[in-house]
Amino acid sequence: MPALITSYAPEYSSQELRLKIRRGEIKGSTSGLARTMQANLIVLPSRYAKDFRGLCMRNPVACPLLECLKPGDWESRLAENSDLRTDIPAYNVWKDGKLVSRRKSDIREEWTSDHVGFLIGCSYSFETALKDAGLEPMCSKKNLAVPMYITNIRLNPSGVFSGFYVVSMRSYKPCDIPRVREITGNYIKQHGEPIAWGWEEAARIGVARKIEMGLVDFGDVVEIPDDEIPVFWACGVTPQVAVQESRLKGVVMSHLPGSMFVTDLEPDDEESIML
Amino acid sequence: MPALITSYAPEYSSQELRLKIRRGEIKGSTSGLARTMQANLIVLPSRYAKDFRGLCMRNPVACPLLECLKPGDWESRLAENSDLRTDIPAYNVWKDGKLVSRRKSDIREEWTSDHVGFLIGCSYSFETALKDAGLEPMCSKKNLAVPMYITNIRLNPSGVFSGFYVVSMRSYKPCDIPRVREITGNYIKQHGEPIAWGWEEAARIGVARKIEMGLVDFGDVVEIPDDEIPVFWACGVTPQVAVQESRLKGVVMSHLPGSMFVTDLEPDDEESIML
Structure with missing residues (x-):
């Protein structure tokens, strides 16, 4: 690296x-x-x-x-x-x-x-807005790349292309989620608000075990503090994986x-x- | 009715x-x-x-x-x-x-x-195009409403709204699927090409058993001939269900x-x- x-x-x-x-x-x-x-x-x-x-x-x-x-x-x-x-x-x-x-x-x-x-x-574009609101993600604080995971959520197919959502993960305290959703929701062309949050949702989208085992599909491994939960945004690596798979x-x-x-x-x- | x-x-x-x-x-x-x-x-x-x-x-x-x-x-x-x-x-x-x-x-x-x-x-808008191409769906031939099913595919949430895709189902011979995808794919503002097809996919999106049991969530029950498979399009009833659930x-x-x-x-x- x-x-x-x-x-x-x-x-x-x-x-x-x-x-x-x-x-x-x-x-x-x-x-x-x-x-x-x-x-x-x-x-x-x-x-x-x-x-x-x-x-x-x-x-x-x-x-x-x-x-x-x-x-x-x-x-x-x-x-x-x-x-x-x-x-x-x-x-x-x-x-x-x-x-x-x-x-x-x-x-x-x-x-x-x-x-x-x-x-x-x-x-990356909305990370500055999160930082400005006092909600800087751990990966950014630690100068690490955001952890990214391939999920089991399918894309709507289009001709030769199909595939699965890739998500980026940042962790937050549950009480901060509404504010985090609101801030990032304004960035419509930059994935907008999260698509899932919490451990139950992490299991549903097929990434909980990877996180627990300290694995990532892309980016760096970032620990989740005990009082925080994982929050998932759709990620721009998605089309790259879809293109590779096609x-x-x-x-x-x-x-x-x-x-x-x-x-x-x-x-x-x-x-x-x-x- | x-x-x-x-x-x-x-x-x-x-x-x-x-x-x-x-x-x-x-x-x-x-x-x-x-x-x-x-x-x-x-x-x-x-x-x-x-x-x-x-x-x-x-x-x-x-x-x-x-x-x-x-x-x-x-x-x-x-x-x-x-x-x-x-x-x-x-x-x-x-x-x-x-x-x-x-x-x-x-x-x-x-x-x-x-x-x-x-x-x-x-x-409804693309049904005319399918008919013109000699691919009129059974429901239309039989003067029935298209069968609709609530799936397990989640919507990307937005503020107070979340929910699941509702799909409309029409059956086709497997050899006709590429043409059916192509024709309906042009109707971008009318759900475009199907999001899933085949019995395996029907099971994945959580509607196979309903179809086999002759049930629908909306519309009429339409039989699937033995040589055809179910094809699913996203359906405009989706937001109505999401609004109700909210x-x-x-x-x-x-x-x-x-x-x-x-x-x-x-x-x-x-x-x-x-x-």
């Missing part, structure tokens, strides 16, 4: 951050690096674009679609002078369903005129979970997202 | 149909009555409007929001000269979570300046399942729906 850079760095604008990432000066997690909205990236051969767009539209809590680019385009409308092929710290590349390159810093060679890029909302033909690319694309959008700037 | 009027009546425009319904000349199911888009109605006290809008946005396959009216308004933008208080064959009215009137033909007295109306897409304070109204609001929109006219 590369060292996590999680210190909050408001001295850089989102554009400066992207340039630093492009130059290789920032590696690893982008958590806490920007006050602006961060995004997950999925890049697919154009023949899968319609079905994937449908997957997002039919599962907006897990796959909140921020932008769907034109085939071959790599400059995001949500980030000035951006290049989606270089402005993320690390990428994964699959060919015919098989992971062929991990943690690549640049995908300019792989991105053809037939590739369609999708940007999907990320819960064993698509051709070259598929995505960001490395945790290393996101930094946009210019304010976290609550829902209005400027037109699809 | 009132007699079902299911003969296809293209001689009437959608506006004429609404007038006939308003005058009490058409009662019961509106299935097959119009080529235009039909809609489910939910009417709530304004304090619940934000959470309910969130429920729709977070569960667009089960609750595809077509229109959210201003408090007190009862004329739909989707239907010229319409009156949502009179233009549906039958309404149900709840007070403090208790059903107080069934099959009312008119809710002008109940609809106050504090009431917010929501119109939600309906699968035991809201005050007066809540909705259409009687099966008796829908007839809009002026073409079934594939997604563009004119702006929220």
Whole structure:
């Protein structure tokens, strides 16, 4: 694992951050690096674009679609002078369903005129709001990546795509849940309010044992204090897992979970997202 | 049960149909009555409007929001000269979570300046497309209401609202499923493609035994031929059940399942729906 850079760095604008990432000066997690909205990236051969767009539209809590680019385009409308092929710290590349390159810093060679890029909302954006309200999650306090779990909750299928919700987990005292729901509920394009909370719900969605055994599917293991319960948000890794499971033909690319694309959008700037 | 009027009546425009319904000349199911888009109605006290809008946005396959009216308004933008208080064959009215009137033909007295109306897409719209493709469902051939079942699939919660998907069921030969998925997948605001199909999936979503025992939660019982399997679409009765389960304070109204609001929109006219 590369060292996590999680210190909050408001001295850089989102554009400066992207340039630093492009130059290789920032590696690893982008958590806490920007006050602006961060995004997950999925890049697919154009023949899968319609079905994937449908997957997002039919599962907006897990796959909140921020932008769907034109085939071959790599400059995001949500980030000035951006290049989606270089402005993320690390990428994964699959060919015919098989992971062929991990943690690549640049995908300019792989991105053809037939590739369609999708940007999907990320819960990093609401973590700042939780922190501002005195509800900073443990993972953020400890400079760890948020723990993520693959659940048994199915996505609504769309064409070739199907799969299961991936959730991120943060723990809270039961008395804080209403406030946590309210704050994150405003971030509609960033997974919104939690989809489940408490140990009973953790068992129902198929992740309780994993948590008890100190396991994660993605991210870091974070202990839950005795007076807190797990709270689960839909997570932007969901479409990445769904894409992997669908064993698509051709070259598929995505960001490395945790290393996101930094946009210019304010976290609550829902209005400027037109699809 | 009132007699079902299911003969296809293209001689009437959608506006004429609404007038006939308003005058009490058409009662019961509106299935097959119009080529235009039909809609489910939910009417709530304004304090619940934000959470309910969130429920729709977070569960667009089960609750595809077509229109959210201003408090007190009862004329739909989707239907010229319409009156949502009179233009549906039958309404149900709840007070403090208790059903107080069934099959009312008119809710002008109940609809106050504090009431917010929501119109939600309906699968009747894609039935015409299935029929045109030679894939008319059995219920439609037999002039029966489509069978509907409450599943164990949870909605993404939103504020005071939570609940389970309700599905409509039509049976098809396995070889026809890809075509059925493709056709209905185009009707994004009318539940789109099925969310599950086959007996194994029926068991998973908790409805197989009900079907085998000849039971339904809503609609009519329709037999499944031996060479066909059940196919399940998310259903617009979902929000109605979620609203009932939430035991809201005050007066809540909705259409009687099966008796829908007839809009002026073409079934594939997604563009004119702006929220």
